[in-house]
Amino acid sequence: MSTELEQKLDTLTDADYARGLEVFRGGLKEAEASYLNACVRCGLCAGGCHYHRTEPELENVPGRKLDHIASVFKAHFTTMGRLAPGLVGAKRFDRDMARAWVDAVFGRCTLCGRCSMNCTIGIPLPALFRAARRALGAMGLVPEDLQATVENSLQHGNNMAIEREEWVETVEWMEEELQADTGDPEARIPLDKQGARCLFTVNPREAKFFPLSLQASAKVFWAAGEDWTLASDGGWDLTNYALFTCEDDQAAAIVKNLTDAMTRLGCQVLVIGECGHGYQSARWMGPEWLKQRFPFPVVSILELMDGYLNEGRIHVDSARNQEPVTLHDPCNLVRHGGISEPQRRVLRRAVANLVEMAPHGVENYCCGGGGGQLAMSRYRNRRLAAGKKKADQIRATGAKVVAAPCHNCIDQLSELNKEYQLKVQIKTVAELVAAALIVPTHSEVLP
């Protein structure tokens, strides 16, 4: 039991519960509300949930998690729930139910959506869990470390509170490394290049602690002769943790950093680096949050690399990646985001032996790090236990390298690697492509 949570529950007033209910109901579309009375308790969702697959207890059944939410909905928003609560399983929103909601939607769910694939009714469980998270947020019940990550983005323009000069210095450092790696003194990592075709965005984790993936992406752009840039001041961070707190006004403010940078720099294509929730946020949720159609395409760097290979703009030698590679499917990129084949086409060319997990693609299992879990320390043990499903899948492939086109997943997979002694290397797709590049001579790079 979390003391932070209990202390917060102690302070809740009737007005807080009322506000939570109001936000919950207000955030539900009518179709979503109808789904709150649709579960037939078939139990098939359980097989899709990595929490339940690793720990088969009732509270880990997605339908049970939904039941906590539906029972409150019935009590407060349906006639039968008010008249005969016992008959329809309606429960008032009180301290116990608030605790049950927090436990269900923050503590046992990564919003991965795998349960919905199994659902006989087609209930969009992640949308309903998101509505519950949004309500809990209005009551101040979002775990503090998750909320802190959102606050960083709102105050500093990136989720790790990196200062502009620190970011610029790291980019310049990676440019020097790129020049040393390619032997091309003209190789650039452009900053604020006005009118560049592509605005590239990264996860602050790369800048702060793991910049080699930035260097790898830059090397691919260099080889392709791409006209690209990074933004120095706001609009370089692709993350949006408000996707996980489900506070849509904050999410809109964060995604606006990207659209503002596109306008400021006059770029044509917004390119999202290897990040699942960042892609989902910019590509699909962003226009919803900002209530506007973006006047530019949003693409994943995976799509760009796929295009470069198809068009012959870059060439790779798969012999340079000899060890067996398996591919992790980030839920926000693949199941929610619709990007499944580009990374597979890229890897089939860039590595000698790609071994798929079973299942994979849209039917993948979550690594366990999604939905903001990595930022919520209090659920760490559950997160690692639930990740065993993914660890077992990886082990079964016999792969020595896991390609993971998502920095959030990479962090979870790194912990699983240690916890379950997988003895694998975890890399971005761009790192594998960069390693396999048949490097053009300098004169061939120039347009």
Add this chain to the structure above:
Amino acid sequence: MSGLMFHGQAVALNEEGFLVDPGIWNEELALALAQAEEGLEALTEEHWSVIRFIRGHFEEKQGAPMVRAVCKATGLRLQRIYELFPSGPAKGACKLAGLPKPDGCV
């Protein structure tokens, strides 16, 4: 919350093994954390140069430094940092330096 036995006393760690109270950190405790959390039996001068720089940065500015700053201050190559701290700069080095867990995808 878990604990680490240190000189017969339980030191409070959060669920991820970071010190609950960064203020109680000292170098002996760093070594105990290295053994308990990072699987490192001993810390070399290279480890200490990283840990001391991160700790100094934290005491001055309240946050974790960029890995760029770590490399510059210690003269170590990036790859060497990853070798020294198997859990990485955040969950390895920052943890041993007694920092709270950095925000973000770490």
